[in-house]
Amino acid sequence: MRLVERLAELLAPERIVGRVTDISPDGLLADGIRGLIVDLDNTLTEWQSEVIPDDVQRWLDALKGGGVSVCLASNTHNRRRLERVASKLGVPYVQGLPKPRKRCFNRALELLGLTADSVAVVGDQLFTDILGGRRSGIHTIMVQPIHHREFIGTKVSRLFERWLLNWFGKHNLLPEENR
């Protein structure tokens, strides 16, 4: 297998959407997905924020109504914020296990009470959300960051992300259709 294919198996998202609200609960259920492991910063909220935008809140409510469970997994250093957001949303969260470690995703599966084949990871970063999901055999959905403001280290990794996504794209290793 070529290097680009091997890297794509670890780092290419299986689906790319603009915003979490583009992920339809019915579509998930039709694909056998009954749980989501969801990133916080720049996926559900702006970086370092606790404010869930209205449309994102409606999407979370629709997931709950449709029977799709959510578990938060964030690499934030502000554990209290994660705890507050999770409790406000009434969902579990993974504590003290950073992405992309497999233990983080295994813990999330435990909390959801689901197996890898019925769960998807949703996040805005290749080297944490997508890499972690793919290593753990969990379906991956990449979203565009909600806002351009982010940690300086993240801005650096965005350069590599963009380069990799372009490279995967040139080799037709990115998903074509976005449902």
Ligand SMILES: [Mg+2]
């Ligand atoms: Mg993020």
